[in-house]
Amino acid sequence: MKVKILFLSLCILAFSGCSATYDLTIDKNNITEDVFVTVPKIANQTNSYNNLQIPITQNTEEKTFYNYELLDNNTNYELHFNYKHTYQSFQNSYFVTRCYQNVNLLEEEDKLILNTSNEFLCLNLEDGAVVDNVQLRIKTNLDVIQSNADEVNENTYIWNITNDNYQNKPVNIEIQKGITIIDENTPIALYVAIGIAIILIILIFLFIKSKRKIANNF
Numbered sequence: 001m002k003v004k005i006l007f008l009s010l011c012i013l014a015f016s017g018c019s020a021t022y023d024l025t026i027d028k029n030n031i032t033e034d035v036f037v038t039v040p041k042i043a044n045q046t047n048s049y050n051n052l053q054i055p056i057t058q059n060t061e062e063k064t065f066y067n068y069e070l071l072d073n074n075t076n077y078e079l080h081f082n083y084k085h086t087y088q089s090f091q092n093s094y095f096v097t098r099c100y101q102n103v104n105l106l107e108e109e110d111k112l113i114l115n116t117s118n119e120f121l122c123l124n125l126e127d128g129a130v131v132d133n134v135q136l137r138i139k140t141n142l143d144v145i146q147s148n149a150d151e152v153n154e155n156t157y158i159w160n161i162t163n164d165n166y167q168n169k170p171v172n173i174e175i176q177k178g179i180t181i182i183d184e185n186t187p188i189a190l191y192v193a194i195g196i197a198i199i200l201i202i203l204i205f206l207f208i209k210s211k212r213k214i215a216n217n218f
Contacts, residue, residue: 018132019132019135022137023138023139026140030084030085030086031086032082032084033066033082034080038073049079054094056094066083067082087105087112096116100119100121103115114174114175115172116170118169118170119168123161138171139155143175144157144175146172147174149173
């Protein structure tokens with residue numbers, strides 16, 4: 001597959017629209033991309049989705065490719081692309097730079113600021129492929145100072161991109177790198193157990209100290 005052809009162009013093989021979910025997981029050192037494309041099953045098209053190689057940048061000399069797997073979900077195929085970037089390499093990401101004309105990731109000492117240009121370019125492609133909708137999700141356990149996300153679900157910030165809004169759908173998010181919030185998925189019982197352990201340690205310390213004080217009085 002030529003580098004200039006975005007993976008979403010595979011939708012044209014199905015002769016109808018498809019949908020995509022673009023996930024970014026941001027931690028203190030890395031940004032992980034997980035891209036899921038759902039395409040309808042069409043007879044004799046399975047081979048078109050096997051062993052896809054998408055380079056991690058649009059550089060024609062790029063030799064590193066996204067990790068790829070093809071999932072069979074009864075009536076649809078789900079194409080999954082994955083790669084873990086450093087902050088520095090993320091700005092050259094194939095998917096990001098293909099879908100936004102400008103991407104700026106500013107790393108300050110204590111903050112990470114991600115801004116894109118206004119128009120999302122991957123719904124109607126020059127080769128005729130049509131994408132019904134894209135959901136862009138940024139997940140992080142770091143403290144988010146502000147964002148322009150359409151919705152927030154716990155520590156996931158979501159932008160819903162459609163044919164009605166793609167011309168004005170920038171992504172803006174500012175993250176505090178040094179502060180980690182509690183993961184809502186962590187069982188409450190774990191925090192309770194940690195709290196009980198700390199209390200027990202304090203009580204044991206006070207008990208030993210009290211016994212020593214009594215012994216010294218004798």
